[in-house]
Amino acid sequence: MNIAEIRAQFPILHQEINGHPLVYLDSAATSQKPRAVIEAVKKYYEWDNANVHRGVHTLGARATEAYEQARIKVAQFINAKSENEIVFTRGTTTAINLVASSYARANLKPGDEIVITPMEHHSNLIPWQMAAQATGAVLKYIPLQPDGTISLADVEATITPATKMISITYISNVLGVINPIKEIAAIAHRNGAKICVDGAQSTPHIPVDVQALNVDFYALSGHKMCAPTGIGALYGKKALLESMEPIEFGGEMIDFVELQSSTFKEAPWKFEGGTPIISGAVGLAAAIDFLNEIGMENIAKHDRQLSNYAMDRLSEVDDVIIYGPRNDRGGLITFNLSDVHPHDLSTVLDAEGVAIRAGHHCCQPLMRWLKASATARASFYLYNTEADVDAFIRALHTAKEYFGHAVG
Amino acid sequence: MQLDDLYRRVIMDHYKKPHNQGQMEDGSVSVDLNNPTCGDRISLQLRVVENVVTNAKFSGEGCSISMSSASMMTDAIKGKSLQEALALADGFSRLMRGEAVEFEYEDIEALSGVNKFPARIKCATLAWNALKKSVLQLNPEAASSYGSGSNDN
Numbered sequence: 001m002n003i004a005e006i007r008a009q010f011p012i013l014h015q016e017i018n019g020h021p022l023v024y025l026d027s028a029a030t031s032q033k034p035r036a037v038i039e040a041v042k043k044y045y046e047w048d049n050a051n052v053h054r055g056v057h058t059l060g061a062r063a064t065e066a067y068e069q070a071r072i073k074v075a076q077f078i079n080a081k082s083e084n085e086i087v088f089t090r091g092t093t094t095a096i097n098l099v100a101s102s103y104a105r106a107n108l109k110p111g112d113e114i115v116i117t118p119m120e121h122h123s124n125l126i127p128w129q130m131a132a133q134a135t136g137a138v139l140k141y142i143p144l145q146p147d148g149t150i151s152l153a154d155v156e157a158t159i160t161p162a163t164k165m166i167s168i169t170y171i172s173n174v175l176g177v178i179n180p181i182k183e184i185a186a187i188a189h190r191n192g193a194k195i196c197v198d199g200a201q202s203t204p205h206i207p208v209d210v211q212a213l214n215v216d217f218y219a220l221s222g223h224k225m226c227a228p229t230g231i232g233a234l235y236g237k238k239a240l241l242e243s244m245e246p247i248e249f250g251g252e253m254i255d256f257v258e259l260q261s262s263t264f265k266e267a268p269w270k271f272e273g274g275t276p277i278i279s280g281a282v283g284l285a286a287a288i289d290f291l292n293e294i295g296m297e298n299i300a301k302h303d304r305q306l307s308n309y310a311m312d313r314l315s316e317v318d319d320v321i322i323y324g325p326r327n328d329r330g331g332l333i334t335f336n337l338s339d340v341h342p343h344d345l346s347t348v349l350d351a352e353g354v355a356i357r358a359g360h361h362c363c364q365p366l367m368r369w370l371k372a373s374a375t376a377r378a379s380f381y382l383y384n385t386e387a388d389v390d391a392f393i394r395a396l397h398t399a400k401e402y403f404g405h406a407v408g
Numbered sequence: 409m410q411l412d413d414l415y416r417r418v419i420m421d422h423y424k425k426p427h428n429q430g431q432m433e434d435g436s437v438s439v440d441l442n443n444p445t446c447g448d449r450i451s452l453q454l455r456v457v458e459n460v461v462t463n464a465k466f467s468g469e470g471c472s473i474s475m476s477s478a479s480m481m482t483d484a485i486k487g488k489s490l491q492e493a494l495a496l497a498d499g500f501s502r503l504m505r506g507e508a509v510e511f512e513y514e515d516i517e518a519l520s521g522v523n524k525f526p527a528r529i530k531c532a533t534l535a536w537n538a539l540k541k542s543v544l545q546l547n548p549e550a551a552s553s554y555g556s557g558s559n560d561n
Contacts (some may be wrong), residue, residue, distance in 0.1 A: 343448075343470075343528065344471050347525060359445065373449070
């Protein structure tokens, strides 16, 4: 993996921020886009743009072809059995909401259980709160170990025959924890429950095989994996998607429309009411080609090495609190610097050209568990280098010095 | 971008040793406000006697900007009528928009640098929004002339 060559393909990285070269360490929020993706979207609008699934004309056929080819790309990327198991959505949030609003509400009754964890992003937490409130189901949490991981014994203890749905993140956007999805799926299925996985942080960073994991639903976001914002996907096993009712109605998704009632297309199209994000799907397909060319195994290895390097360097800095496990983690580190609020830290780092995330990371329950009102997070992707980590550590020392003097 | 424009000495002094921190037993109104995008939160208490703020206390969690702003705001409104307190909040909004505004309690002017850091304006306005909300609760008529307790994010 030649990082210099990869970096050269990301135009946005080659700029100065406040007089310093940009060091972008916020890819867990959104990734930057390679030229191939930007060009694919541009080419689509300059050459192929038309609405899909309706026009007889050439452009309509080209747009439809591009859109449906993207569906095949996504299916292959996560090893779905068929492209008909891929529903295009706005992102992970919309994908999980589709499962919670359609599948869960139709299949849950009072006394049934939904199981999640305290490390979930709000997008994999609130939809289940709402589904529980709507159906009378009980929302249960698998407890966290002191290092933020979950134990399979606790999974076994929490999931019961009354559990109908477990929804869990593959990689935590705060703790970097990689959950044992395959094992959890087996426990879920043994109890007759379905499993839904939040793949927002995993899909961009590690090889994903939904068949090997044997998950029922898997949600992903394009924008965290080099694709444009506004496009994502829900994988669902064919029989499950077929059994589900659409939650949005309108054009594109219908079969026959009568005055008083209508019938709908088959899955996945029945879930894609209205003109879809065609250019986004085209961009996502280009992003998948780009990632495949580098290789997901290589990307995973790079992220792991960089994360380990950053962990070592960060551990050398005095007064740093690191959250989550030390080993076997995704490419991000959440931390705090004693006596410097993460907003203040982030502002000082930005003055040095270093972009990190500060706040609660859409994980308020997890923040309470960590006993932190807010935290700082540095996250890494295929275009980051050890030099980026070094710049980050240097900026951290600058912040310490600045606040040491300013406060002291 | 000059960090020293943002983190002036007087701001750091208020952050290190906030004024009016804590709770009071005889408060007239209590308002909790948080900034959902970043996790900052403030709990503001006012004691109001015959339309005059006789005491103000706050507690909360947040960055140097939000906590120093709360410290200054609670200092500034003591002894002011609800209308005067709202006028101060209005002045603070204008300060955040980059206008030159003078305050009788001069420390507040140190926060003018926040204007150059758009992402931090919501930190500075949190306490003032809590003030506006408090006044609205006590006296909706006083607040109506200033367009209620809307956010200035």
